[in-house]
Amino acid sequence: xxxxxxxxxxxxxxxxxxxxxxxxxxxxxxxxxxxxxxxxxxxxxxxxxxxxxxxxxxxxxxxxxxxxxxxxxxxxxxxxxxxxxxxxxxxxxxxxxxxxxxxxxxxxxxxxxxx
Amino acid sequence: xxxxxxxxxxxxxxxxxxxxxxxxxxxxxxxxxxxxxxxxxxxxxxxxxxxxxxxxxxxxxxxxxxxxxxxxxxxxxxxxxxxxxxxxxxxxxxxxxxxxxxxxxxxxxxxxxx
Numbered sequence: 001x002x003x004x005x006x007x008x009x010x011x012x013x014x015x016x017x018x019x020x021x022x023x024x025x026x027x028x029x030x031x032x033x034x035x036x037x038x039x040x041x042x043x044x045x046x047x048x049x050x051x052x053x054x055x056x057x058x059x060x061x062x063x064x065x066x067x068x069x070x071x072x073x074x075x076x077x078x079x080x081x082x083x084x085x086x087x088x089x090x091x092x093x094x095x096x097x098x099x100x101x102x103x104x105x106x107x108x109x110x111x112x113x114x115x
Numbered sequence: 116x117x118x119x120x121x122x123x124x125x126x127x128x129x130x131x132x133x134x135x136x137x138x139x140x141x142x143x144x145x146x147x148x149x150x151x152x153x154x155x156x157x158x159x160x161x162x163x164x165x166x167x168x169x170x171x172x173x174x175x176x177x178x179x180x181x182x183x184x185x186x187x188x189x190x191x192x193x194x195x196x197x198x199x200x201x202x203x204x205x206x207x208x209x210x211x212x213x214x215x216x217x218x219x220x221x222x223x224x225x226x227x228x229x
Contacts, residue, residue, distance in 0.1 A: 032216065043205060043220040044158065089157055093216070100171035101209060101216045102148060105157035 002027040004092050006106025013080055014114050021109045023090035024072040030092040033066060033073045034103070038087045047088075048075070051095070080113045087111070117141055119208050119221035127227045128196050136191040136224045140208030146170070147189040148218060149181060152203040164189055165211070196228045 003026040013019050025033075031052040036044035050057045050064045050073065057064050061080075066073040077084060087110050091103040120139040128134050140147050146165045150158035151174075160173035164183035175181075178196075183189045193200060203225050207218040 034217070041203070041225070043222050045220075046217060049217065095216045100163050100165070101146065101218070102160045102163055102171050102173065103150075103158070103207075103218060104160065108157050 002030060002092055002094075002104040004090060004104050004106040006090050006109060008109060009107060010110045010112070012112045012114065015080060015082060017080055019075075019077045019080055019084070019111055019113075021075045021088055021090070021111075022072060023074070023092075023106045024070075025092040025104075026071065027092065027094070028071065029094050030104075032093040032095045032101075033064070034091050034093070035062075035064060035075050036089045036091065036105075038089060038108075040087075044089060077111075080111075082113050082115050085111055085113045119206055119219050121204075121206050121221035121224050123224060124222065125225050125227075127229060129229055130196055130198060132196050132228075134193045134196060134226060136193070136204055136206075136226070138189045138191070138206030138208075138221060140187050140189070140206075141219055143210070144208035144219070145187055145211055146209045146216075147183055147187070148207045148209075149175075149189070149191050150205045150207065152205060152223075154202075158205060161191070193226075198228050201226060201228045 034049035038044045063076040090106040148163045149161040152158040161175040163171045167183045181191045203223045205223045206221045
């Protein structure tokens with residue numbers, strides 16, 4: 001089955017710096033890669049996603065890159081702010097009529113942005 | 116906009132008791148997923164349903180069962196509860212496979228087994 005590895009487990013940056021979180025996946029059939037932000041005790045919230053037909057996607061301060069050959073994808077947050085502090089999860093899934101769409105999550109990265 | 120509704124939000128049970136968690140998906144979403152998230156852990160896929168049929172199964176203990184009803188809501192039944200079952204349980208719903216399958220998560224049910 002699919003396995004997703006996420007690094008680093010913790011990341012501390014100064015406000016205004018950039019943060020990068022990396023994930024690798026094992027199943028070449030995976031074609032949908034969402035990123036979730038989760039605050040303590042709350043639901044995971046989708047912040048950005050990418051599908052395997054594109055290599056990069058950007059939404060304001062957040063960008064995601066995908067390297068299908070190497071089976072890895074990364075989250076980039078620029079100009080970090082204290083409110084970006086949270087746990088971030090990457091995930092992998094297979095979309096399509098013959099797939100169930102279940103998400104396999106990485107282990108999570110605790111991001112701390114210091115003012 | 117309507118979101119995924121889970122009930123109850125909090126539940127405290129004793130060991131060996133049973134619990135039932137409910138999930139009401141977003142209207143027109145016919146796919147429901149259940150995830151279990153232990154403290155400091157990532158969400159683990161338990162089980163999913165599509166059009167009222169089980170579509171996939173993950174690391175769900177035999178003590179747990181689930182189903183999706185004709186109105187597409189789903190229930191997760193947990194029996195012989197153990198201390199290790201204490202976790203956040205999330206339900207998510209999505210449109211059918213083949214379309215945009217972004218999963219929308221409910222607010223979760225925090226189960227505490229004492």
